[in-house]
Amino acid sequence: MQSLGGIRSWPATWRTTTASMTTTTTESVRKVAQVLTVAGSDSGAGAGIQADIKVCAARGVYCASVITAVTAQNTRGVQSVHLLPPDFVSEQLKSVLSDFEVDVVKTGMLPSPEIVEVLLQNLSEYPVRGRVALVVDPVMVSTSGHVLAGSSILSIFRERLLPLADIITPNVKEASALLGGVRIQTVAEMRSAAKSLHQMGPRFVLVKGGDLPDSSDSVDVYFDGNEFHELHSPRIATRNTHGTGCTLASCIAAELAKGSNMLSAVKVAKRFVDSALNYSKDIVIGSGMQGPFDHFLSLKDPQSYRQSTFKPDDLFLYAVTDSRMNKKWNRSIVDAVKAAIEGGATIIQLREKEAETREFLEEAKSCVDICRSNGVCLLINDRIDIAIACDADGVHVGQSDMPVDLVRSLLGPDKIIGVSCKTQEQAHQAWKDGADYIGSGGVFPTNTKANNRTIGLDGLREVCKASKLPVVAIGGIGISNAESVMRIGEPNLKGVAVVSALFDQECVLTQAKKLHKTLTESKREH
Numbered sequence: 001m002q003s004l005g006g007i008r009s010w011p012a013t014w015r016t017t018t019a020s021m022t023t024t025t026t027e028s029v030r031k032v033a034q035v036l037t038v039a040g041s042d043s044g045a046g047a048g049i050q051a052d053i054k055v056c057a058a059r060g061v062y063c064a065s066v067i068t069a070v071t072a073q074n075t076r077g078v079q080s081v082h083l084l085p086p087d088f089v090s091e092q093l094k095s096v097l098s099d100f101e102v103d104v105v106k107t108g109m110l111p112s113p114e115i116v117e118v119l120l121q122n123l124s125e126y127p128v129r130g131r132v133a134l135v136v137d138p139v140m141v142s143t144s145g146h147v148l149a150g151s152s153i154l155s156i157f158r159e160r161l162l163p164l165a166d167i168i169t170p171n172v173k174e175a176s177a178l179l180g181g182v183r184i185q186t187v188a189e190m191r192s193a194a195k196s197l198h199q200m201g202p203r204f205v206l207v208k209g210g211d212l213p214d215s216s217d218s219v220d221v222y223f224d225g226n227e228f229h230e231l232h233s234p235r236i237a238t239r240n241t242h243g244t245g246c247t248l249a250s251c252i253a254a255e256l257a258k259g260s261n262m263l264s265a266v267k268v269a270k271r272f273v274d275s276a277l278n279y280s281k282d283i284v285i286g287s288g289m290q291g292p293f294d295h296f297l298s299l300k301d302p303q304s305y306r307q308s309t310f311k312p313d314d315l316f317l318y319a320v321t322d323s324r325m326n327k328k329w330n331r332s333i334v335d336a337v338k339a340a341i342e343g344g345a346t347i348i349q350l351r352e353k354e355a356e357t358r359e360f361l362e363e364a365k366s367c368v369d370i371c372r373s374n375g376v377c378l379l380i381n382d383r384i385d386i387a388i389a390c391d392a393d394g395v396h397v398g399q400s401d402m403p404v405d406l407v408r409s410l411l412g413p414d415k416i417i418g419v420s421c422k423t424q425e426q427a428h429q430a431w432k433d434g435a436d437y438i439g440s441g442g443v444f445p446t447n448t449k450a451n452n453r454t455i456g457l458d459g460l461r462e463v464c465k466a467s468k469l470p471v472v473a474i475g476g477i478g479i480s481n482a483e484s485v486m487r488i489g490e491p492n493l494k495g496v497a498v499v500s501a502l503f504d505q506e507c508v509l510t511q512a513k514k515l516h517k518t519l520t521e522s523k524r525e526h
C-alpha cells in the first residue's frame, strides 16, 4: 500500500514563520500552512481537538477540525464519551476537504471502525493524494486510563490506516496493542516494536517512551525504515502532562505543513513539548491528578522557550562551513547548509573568514530561515555584528576573539555562546564567563585552520574532565577517526565539529549521512 506520501516541498517563494501564520506568497497569492485534525473533543481542553488547535496556533499554522467524539472530562479523568454518528463525521470531513487546501491531516481519537472507514473513504474521495501528509496518533487509552478506542479498531488500523500514514506516533501501550500485546519495557524492545510497526506500512514510526519504567530520561525511538534515532530528554517533574501525545503529534503535523522534513519536524515537536511542560510545570488548573499545560509559552516567555532550544546533544554532528571550500566545489553557503542538515547535521556554524559583510549578512539570513524551519540551531563564527543582525541562535568565539563575558552582555541571556578551549584553565574561564559549550581541538592536525596547535585525544580528555560545559571536539576529524574521538568516553563530550569532512567533498549530503551513521553507531557501542 502507498502512503498519502505528500510531505510537500514548498515552492521557492518567500516564507516567514513569526507569531502570525506561516505563509508563502507567489505574487499576489498568500498561502497559509494548514492542518486538519480529526479527533475527539476534550471538555477540559488539555488534549484532543482543543490541544491540537492551540498547538497549531502556537506554531503559526491554521488548524481545521473534524470532531469524532465528545468527551466529558477534566483533570480527574474521563466521565463520559459520546461518539458522533459516522455520517456526521463524514459531513464534517467533506466540508473541510472540499474547501480547504489542507497540507497535513492529523488523526487522534478514532473511536470506532465505522469512523475510521468514513475517514478512509473521504481521504480517497478528495483529490489530495500526493499533497497531503498523514500523521496518525493511534489514541486508544486516555492518560487517566479511560479506553477511548477499543480493540475493535485494531484490525482496521493495522490493515487500512497505518499503511497510508506518513508517520505513526504510538506510546508503548499503543505500540504493544497494535502488535498484539508484545512486551515493551526497554529501549531495545521499543526499537524492535518500531521495526515491526514499520512493516505495517507507515513511512516513519515514532514510539514514545514517556511511560517506560525505570528510566531517568524520556526516550522516544524514531525509525525511518533504515536508521533508528533515539530522542532523549530529561523527565520533567510535573502533574501537568495531560495532552502531551496530542501536542506532540499536532506539532509534528504543523512543522510538516510548514515544509519541514520528518526528522526535523519530530525533533522540533519534542522540544516544543519539553519546553511547554517545563514552562507550565507549576501552574494549577483543576484539582485532579493530571493537569493541562500551557501551549502559548513562546508568546508569553520567549526567553524561556528560546533558551531551552539548545540542548548539549545538538553538538552531536556540528557542521562548520568554509567559504574557500564552497567556492572550490561551486556551491553556495545556503546549498551547503541545506545538504548538511538533510544529511543529519545537528547544529550549523557559518565560518566565512573571507566574506564581505553585506553579502555575508544576506546569506546568513537565508541560512537562519532554513535552520529555523528544520529545528537546527545556527551560530556565526567570530562576527557578533552579523549574529545580531541576522538573529542567529548564537556565536562561536575563540581565545583571541571578543571575550565571552562581553559577547554575553551584547547578545543577552537567550543566545548560545560557544568558546574554543585548549586547556583546563580556559575551560573553567568559559564556564565562569557564561558560555554554553566548549569547542576543543585541534584533536588531530588540520589544514583548515593555519598554525593550529594540536592537543590530541589526551588534550581533549583533559579539557572534558575540567569542563562543566558540554564539549564538542574539532580539528582533523572525519569518518575514519570520529569513532576514536567518541571512544574517549567522557560523558560531556557530545559530538564532533567538522569542516573539510563535509564541505571539502563533492557531495555534502552523502558525507553528512555517513558521518551521522558512524557517530550513531559509536554512541550505541559506548
Ligand SMILES: Cc1ncc(COP(=O)(O)OP(=O)(O)O)c(N)n1
Pocket: 318, 320, 349, 351, 381, 382, 396, 397, 398, 399, 401, 418, 419, 420, 438, 439, 440, 449, 472, 474, 497
Ligand atoms: C566548534 C568550534 N570549535 C572551535 C572553533 C575555533 O574557533 P576559533 O578558535 O575562534 O578559530 P576560528 O574558527 O575563528 O578560526 C570553531 N570555529 N568552532
Ligand SMILES: Cc1nc(C(=O)O)sc1CCOP(=O)(O)O
Pocket: 320, 420, 439, 440, 441, 442, 443, 445, 446, 447, 448, 449, 452, 474, 475, 476, 477, 497, 498, 499, 500, 501
Ligand atoms: C575551525 C577550527 N578550529 C580548530 C580548533 O582547534 O579550535 S580546528 C579547526 C578546523 C577544523 O577543520 P577540519 O574539520 O577541516 O579539520
Ligand SMILES: [Mg+2]
Pocket: 381, 382, 396, 397, 398, 401
Ligand atoms: Mg574565532
